[in-house]
Amino acid sequence: MILTNKQIKVALIGNPNTGKTSVFNQLTGLNQKVGNYPGITVEKKEGICKLSRGVKAHILDLPGTYSLNATSLDENVVIELLLNKNGKDYPDVAVVITDVENLKRNLLLFTQIKDLKLPTILVINMADRMDRKGISLDIESLEQKLNTRIALVSSRKGTGIDKIKELILDYRSLSTEPCVNASAIDQPYFENLQNAFPEHELYKLWLVITQDANFVELNRHAVPVPDTSSFNTKSRSELKRLQQREAIHRYQFINGTLKEGYKTDIHAAKGLRATLDRILTHKVWGYVIFFAILLLMFQAIFKWSEYPMDFIDQSFASLSEWAKNVLPAGVFTNLIAEGLIPGIGGVVIFIPQIAFLFLFISILEESGYMSRVVFLMDKGMRRFGLSGKSVVPLISGAACAIPAVMATRNIESWKERLITILVTPFMTCSARLPVYLIIIALVIPDERFMGLNYQGLMLMALYLIGFIAAVGSAYILHKLLKTRTRSFFVVEMPNYKIPLFKNVAITVVEKTKSFVFGAGKIILAISIILWFLASNGPSERFDNAEQIITERHQGENLSEGELDTEIASYQLENSYIGIVGKAIEPVIQPLGYDWKIGIALVSSFAAREVFVGTLATIYSVGSEEEGTIKNRMAKETNPQTGGKLFNLASGVSLLLFYAFAMQCMSTLAIVKRETNSWKWPMIQLVFMSAIAYVTALIAYQVLK
Amino acid sequence: MKTTIAHLKRGEKGIIKDIPIDIIPVKLFEMGCLPGNEVELLQVAPFKDPLYLNINGSFLSIRRETALLIEVEKINETPEI
Numbered sequence: 001m002i003l004t005n006k007q008i009k010v011a012l013i014g015n016p017n018t019g020k021t022s023v024f025n026q027l028t029g030l031n032q033k034v035g036n037y038p039g040i041t042v043e044k045k046e047g048i049c050k051l052s053r054g055v056k057a058h059i060l061d062l063p064g065t066y067s068l069n070a071t072s073l074d075e076n077v078v079i080e081l082l083l084n085k086n087g088k089d090y091p092d093v094a095v096v097i098t099d100v101e102n103l104k105r106n107l108l109l110f111t112q113i114k115d116l117k118l119p120t121i122l123v124i125n126m127a128d129r130m131d132r133k134g135i136s137l138d139i140e141s142l143e144q145k146l147n148t149r150i151a152l153v154s155s156r157k158g159t160g161i162d163k164i165k166e167l168i169l170d171y172r173s174l175s176t177e178p179c180v181n182a183s184a185i186d187q188p189y190f191e192n193l194q195n196a197f198p199e200h201e202l203y204k205l206w207l208v209i210t211q212d213a214n215f216v217e218l219n220r221h222a223v224p225v226p227d228t229s230s231f232n233t234k235s236r237s238e239l240k241r242l243q244q245r246e247a248i249h250r251y252q253f254i255n256g257t258l259k260e261g262y263k264t265d266i267h268a269a270k271g272l273r274a275t276l277d278r279i280l281t282h283k284v285w286g287y288v289i290f291f292a293i294l295l296l297m298f299q300a301i302f303k304w305s306e307y308p309m310d311f312i313d314q315s316f317a318s319l320s321e322w323a324k325n326v327l328p329a330g331v332f333t334n335l336i337a338e339g340l341i342p343g344i345g346g347v348v349i350f351i352p353q354i355a356f357l358f359l360f361i362s363i364l365e366e367s368g369y370m371s372r373v374v375f376l377m378d379k380g381m382r383r384f385g386l387s388g389k390s391v392v393p394l395i396s397g398a399a400c401a402i403p404a405v406m407a408t409r410n411i412e413s414w415k416e417r418l419i420t421i422l423v424t425p426f427m428t429c430s431a432r433l434p435v436y437l438i439i440i441a442l443v444i445p446d447e448r449f450m451g452l453n454y455q456g457l458m459l460m461a462l463y464l465i466g467f468i469a470a471v472g473s474a475y476i477l478h479k480l481l482k483t484r485t486r487s488f489f490v491v492e493m494p495n496y497k498i499p500l501f502k503n504v505a506i507t508v509v510e511k512t513k514s515f516v517f518g519a520g521k522i523i524l525a526i527s528i529i530l531w532f533l534a535s536n537g538p539s540e541r542f543d544n545a546e547q548i549i550t551e552r553h554q555g556e557n558l559s560e561g562e563l564d565t566e567i568a569s570y571q572l573e574n575s576y577i578g579i580v581g582k583a584i585e586p587v588i589q590p591l592g593y594d595w596k597i598g599i600a601l602v603s604s605f606a607a608r609e610v611f612v613g614t615l616a617t618i619y620s621v622g623s624e625e626e627g628t629i630k631n632r633m634a635k636e637t638n639p640q641t642g643g644k645l646f647n648l649a650s651g652v653s654l655l656l657f658y659a660f661a662m663q664c665m666s667t668l669a670i671v672k673r674e675t676n677s678w679k680w681p682m683i684q685l686v687f688m689s690a691i692a693y694v695t696a697l698i699a700y701q702v703l704k
Numbered sequence: 705m706k707t708t709i710a711h712l713k714r715g716e717k718g719i720i721k722d723i724p725i726d727i728i729p730v731k732l733f734e735m736g737c738l739p740g741n742e743v744e745l746l747q748v749a750p751f752k753d754p755l756y757l758n759i760n761g762s763f764l765s766i767r768r769e770t771a772l773l774i775e776v777e778k779i780n781e782t783p784e785i
Contacts, residue, residue, distance in 0.1 A: 035719050066735065244733050247733045287750075489770070493764055
């Protein structure tokens with residue numbers, strides 16, 4: 001039979017840490033795309049694999065799951081998909097990936113998949129480790145007992161992949177008979193169940209019933225299953241007892257099967273694992289090593305990425321300059337040169353940090369080290385409602401919240417993940433630094449107290465405040481947020497492995513792509529809007545700025561450059577943003593700010609560091625050199641008090657405002673993407689701004 | 705007082721006797737935490753929590769609160785006192 005037009009739909013299923021993603025990468029290469037399942041933020045990875053005879057397979061890499069009893073959103077996806085025979089993703093053939101070293105546990109899921117009466121292929125992965133571990137397999141015996149065909153694969157070495165393709169191509173000849181009779185655990189109950197719903201498959205009915213007992217609700221619209229609520233003959237605890245009996249029943253079968261087909265020479269075993277664990281989870285060395293790794297990560301995101309970021313910054317500036325010179329002058333050219341190109345630059349600038357962070361994270365995940373981090377950090381993080389894995393996003397947040405929020409994907413529990421996303425922006429990111437530095441230099445005396453510099457102490461205090469705000473609000477959220485799914489802590493401690501370059505590279509590329517094409521669109525749109533508001537004004541004063549300023553300074557002998565900066569300042573004052581800045585003056589006056597700071601606050605919503613540049617424009621300081629701006633700011637007086645505008649009270653007030661306020665549209669965009677709704681970024685925006693306003697108000701009123 | 709996984713010392717082994725099914729997550733018995741199976745305490749995190757175990761060939765870590773629920777019978781490899 002020729003299947004040229006039709007693609008064979010394949011689903012890769014398997015426990016976490018079985019090398020499922022490596023197999024997927026081997027099958028599809030770069031021919032893959034990563035998206036989300038509709039309505040939820042579970043990653044959907046799919047790709048195309050060329051078999052032979054012109055037949056292609058569509059490969060869907062399902063989230064890793066230990067069984068068909070869902071305890072998380074990720075696992076729920078697998079079950080909903082496999083229960084929905086009419087769904088567009090329902091596979092023609094299931095490929096179950098197992099790890100040869102953990103075959104016993106991995107086969108539990110396999111026997112469940114077989115009960116769904118799907119054509120099923122068993123892949124036994126990590127074959128390259130068999131010699132070292134003294135494992136030998138009798139494939140023929142296993143195939144016969146398990147009622148399937150087996151491919152022995154090493155995704156690390158790339159062997160056995162052709163065998164998988166061959167078996168997929170020939171999927172019609174695979175057996176769809178189960179290998180375990182699950183209904184044996186309570187014959188009368190299962191008979192009744194089948195009689196009540198004769199047209200449905202028995203094991204699927206059982207899954208539907210137990211899924212509800214597991215607290216993860218199935219989406220009834222997505223899954224065409226009967227309403228089993230009428231079939232209520234067992235209590236929840238009886239159902240759980242049955243589930244336990246099912247697990248025992250399956251393990252009995254698996255033990256029997258492996259007794260014949262699986263031999264392991266215990267003397268060859270005993271490996272690196274115990275030694276590495278003793279060091280990496282040691283109560284002193286474990287932390288020392290982990291913090292050393294964090295320090296290295298932080299260096300990379302903070303310092304190493306500076307070079308490519310500077311390069312990107314300059315390239316886009318030159319590109320913008322070039323466009324302005326080459327294109328005919330006009331509104332359209334301005335849009336391209338001042339709106340579009342810097343807007344795209346504002347997205348691209350984050351790529352180095354994202355790439356570095358995910359380089360580290362995927363190495364930590366791939367090597368198996370991340371589970372040890374969770375083990376070490378769980379106790380400390382738990383009381384704040386955070387996961388042991390939250391440490392990585394929080395620390396990366398001290399460089400930039402954008403890659404940090406993306407890094408929360410690895411946190412399994414939705415509640416812990418959401419809390420981490422919501423509190424990470426409190427960490428002092430590198431964009432706050434220019435604002436902090438200039439204001440500290442302006443209002444904090446450069447004096448020493450007991451050998452400690454006040455300015456340095458203030459900076460340290462600000463980092464500390466950010467951290468305390470993050471864990472403090474995590475604690476509050478932990479108490480406030482209620483979730484339907486109960487979270488419990490059962491973490492697999494996988495074997496240590498050397499990370500595969502291909503897997504790491506694909507992760508880095510995919511994460512970068514998902515940022516650029518996901519959040520990038522929103523960032524670009526907002527930055528163009530902000531540009532428009534800053535470079536257009538409603539009144540004649542804006543349009544005739546050049547004329548007005550030239551007339552005003554007639555006879556003053558200003559150089560052309562000085563005149564230009566005066567014009568720019570006047571234009572900004574009369575632009576839409578200028579008007580907004582003036583309009584909010586009554587609101588920010590109690591914080592000690594005037595309308596000029598107001599304009600800088602509004603425009604720095606694009607990115608915090610814009611604050612300094614905006615002040616430079618508005619004070620008509622020609623250069624962006626820090627010293628010049630600082631001197632100009634020092635001269636500014638407060639029209640109300642007559643004193644200096646930037647004094648200790650207003651300075652501390654501004655510092656606190658920037659410490660707490662959600663002044664970053666890029667973070668909002670990525671939070672929108674990672675939580676899949678505008679609800680959470682909006683809550684974040686409102687609450688963080690409120691905290692910022694209140695603390696700044698108190699600081700100013702007290703210190704004034 | 706009954707002996708649970710949390711009462712094992714590092715390197716000690718036990719046989720799982722009883723599990724309170726109602727409060728133990730399904731995931732745990734799917735990972736092999738079933739009556740009759742062997743469990744070894746490999747490592748304890750600082751502050752005595754969580755615990756790192758080898759249950760029936762599966763390596764996993766669970767919190768002390770969960771470990772306190774799983775009753776075991778110690779395998780005495782050292783002579784009894």
